[in-house]
Amino acid sequence: DTGVSQNPRHKITKRGQNVTFRCDPISEHNRLYWYRQTLGQGPEFLTYFQNEAQLEKSRLLSDRFSAERPKGSFSTLEIQRTEQGDSAMYLCASSHRDSFTGELFFGEGSRLTVL
Amino acid sequence: GDSVTQMEGPVTLSEEAFLTINCTYTATGYPSLFWYVQYPGEGLQLLLKATKADDKGSNKGFEATYRKETTSFHLEKGSVQVSDSAVYFCALSDLTGNQFYFGTGTSLTVIP
Numbered sequence A: 001d002t003g004v005s006q007n008p009r010h011k012i013t014k015r016g017q018n019v020t021f022r023c024d025p026i027s028e029h030n031r032l033y034w035y036r037q038t039l040g041q042g043p044e045f046l047t048y049f050q051n052e053a054q055l056e057k058s059r060l061l062s063d064r065f066s067a068e069r070p071k072g073s074f075s076t077l078e079i080q081r082t083e084q085g086d087s088a089m090y091l092c093a094s095s096h097r098d099s100f101t102g103e104l105f106f107g108e109g110s111r112l113t114v115l
Numbered sequence B: 001g002d003s004v005t006q007m008e009g010p011v012t013l014s015e016e017a018f019l020t021i022n023c024t025y026t027a028t029g030y031p032s033l034f035w036y037v038q039y040p041g042e043g044l045q046l047l048l049k050a051t052k053a054d055d056k057g058s059n060k061g062f063e064a065t066y067r068k069e070t071t072s073f074h075l076e077k078g079s080v081q082v083s084d085s086a087v088y089f090c091a092l093s094d095l096t097g098n099q100f101y102f103g104t105g106t107s108l109t110v111i112p
Helices: none
Strands: A005-007 A010-013 A019-024 A031-037 A044-050 A053-056 A065-068 A075-079 A088-095 A110-114 B003-006 B011-014 B019-021 B023-026 B032-038 B045-050 B056-059 B062-065 B075-077 B086-093 B100-102 B106-111
Touching (some): A010 A019, B003 B086
Parallel strands (some): B011 B106
Antiparallel strands (some): A005 A019, A031 A088, B032 B045, B045 B056
């Protein structure tokens, strides 16, 4: 069990560029979550998947944000036409629905800086 | 909607002092309640949880009791150590268990 892995750990980009973050959950976990965390705030829910199905996406911040989990394993979060307000830490977490103990396993996050 | 409000920090304590971090919640029904901790340079990890009223979660000397009457889940530790320095997040999961709501976090620094 290598834990939840996120890449890249830090991304610096210019306003208007597209960025993509990848999350590899714990292998037997079928639920995967994306959160955003800004300085001094707690994680803010964005979306989640059960296997490859995206079951909740209404919290995605705008239509510039999209997420996929094509084969029910890793997931990507893409932000198009980045804005300075998108600068934040993007967190991925996973859990296993069938043995859900209320524990989310978090990655270390991907920090986005938009110049 | 569901939400969590926790005590603002930062909190600075001397080693062996008593710790309380307050957390109150607003939710429909009976959510599950959690404390997560984030040590410097690491991801969030579960510290303790309680799934129904009057349950007490405990781990690593930390405790929190699910109080339905006061809608609270305060975190306590009798004697903090330098290694407890971290950011602590109170959280709840909704009735479906599909969404978690986090507080803003409380930064704790313990000095020797």
